[in-house]
Amino acid sequence: MTKIEESVVLVVGASGGLGTRIAALLADAGATVVRAARNPETISGPDAFVADLRDEAAAAAIVAAAVGAHGRLDGVVIAAGAVAFGPVGEVTDAALRELFDINALAPIRLIREAMPHLVESGTAGRDPFILTLSGVVSEAPTAGLAAYSASKSALAAFTKAASRELRRAGIRIVDARPGHTETGLATRPIAGTAPAFPTGLDPDAVAQRIVRAIADGEKDLPSTAF
Ligand SMILES: NC(=O)c1ccc[n+]([C@@H]2O[C@H](COP(=O)([O-])OP(=O)(O)OC[C@H]3O[C@@H](n4cnc5c(N)ncnc54)[C@H](OP(=O)(O)O)[C@@H]3O)[C@@H](O)[C@H]2O)c1
Known part of the structure; x- marks a missing residue:
């Protein structure tokens, strides 16, 4: 079980639909929450850091800022992400690069940079965690979303292997895969246009389910958990 009220948690993508809600729920539960996002107009305050995850140095800078502010780190929520739509034959290099930078490489770097601090948290007897959001597409790669599915599947594969590797250090990695x-993510694609989706899940319910899994020590959040 994670004692949220004793935890310093970094939420990356804290200005997004899910990240905002998860950060607020963690703060309500007593966590010290450090927030990061790209757009300075969407987050502000003493514990808010602006960084663009397309920048290779962003992950290290965000983790250093969080640890610099509070001296430790007990959890990381990676709720930043970008989506693109369109047929396989039309995917551009620019879209591919952006999807893999934001959805795969930056989260992998964040996990790497946070690791030594989370190891320390585990040694100190807390229950450190990492929460990623690869989404249902990593379970069921989707036509019209091939590049997005591939970027999220890369993240899911990394977290699965990393969770096996880091279990011994007491670090729990939970990959959430809501549908x-x-x-509004689907209305802000970096390329293409969303098809007409049936009404999706309620963001409040998804955020609550994620925070419950963090607090209760759950080890996985497959699509069926939502
Ligand atoms: N919504 C869904 O249907 C769904 C389903 C399953 C999984 N997911 C995943 O859940 C996560 C959160 O999604 P959401 O629905 O909350 O999306 P959202 O509302 O669009 O939020 C996206 C977040 O990512 C940040 N971000 C985007 N590009 C960035 C960049 N280059 N550098 C730094 N931050 C960047 C945004 O920051 P700024 O506002 O500062 O740009 C924002 O905080 C994503 O990884 C998404 O793929 C979503």
Whole structure:
């Protein structure tokens, strides 16, 4: 079980539909929450850090800022992400690069940078965790979303292997895989246009389910958990 009220948690993507809600729920539960996002207009305050995850140095800078502010780190929620739609034959290099930078490489770097601090947290007897959001597409790669599915599957594969590797250090990695959720993400694609999706999941319910899994020490959040 994670004692949320004793935890310093970094939420990356804290200005998004899910990240905002998860950060607020963690803060309500007593966590010290450090927030990061790209757009300075969407987050502000003493514990808010602006960084663009397309920048290779962003992950290290965000983790260093969080640890610099509070001296330790007990959890990381990676709720930043970007989506693109369109047929396989039309995917551009720019879209591919952006999807893999934001959805796969940056989260992998964040996990790497957070690791020594989370090991320390485990040694100190807390229950450190990492929460990623690969989404249902990593379970069921989807036509019209091939590049997005591939970027999220890369993240899911990394977290699965990393969770096996880091278990011994007491670090829990939970990959949440909700289906389409009504945050507006699908209306902000970096390429293409969303098809007409059926009404998605309620973002409040998805965020609550994620925070419950963190608090209760759950080890996985497959699509069927939502
Ligand atoms: N909504 C869904 O249907 C759904 C389903 C399953 C999984 N997911 C995943 O859940 C996560 C959160 O999704 P959401 O629905 O909350 O999306 P959202 O509302 O669009 O939020 C996206 C977040 O990512 C940040 N971000 C985007 N590009 C960035 C960049 N280059 N550098 C730094 N931050 C960047 C945004 O920051 P700024 O506002 O500062 O740009 C924002 O905080 C994503 O990884 C998404 O793929 C979503």
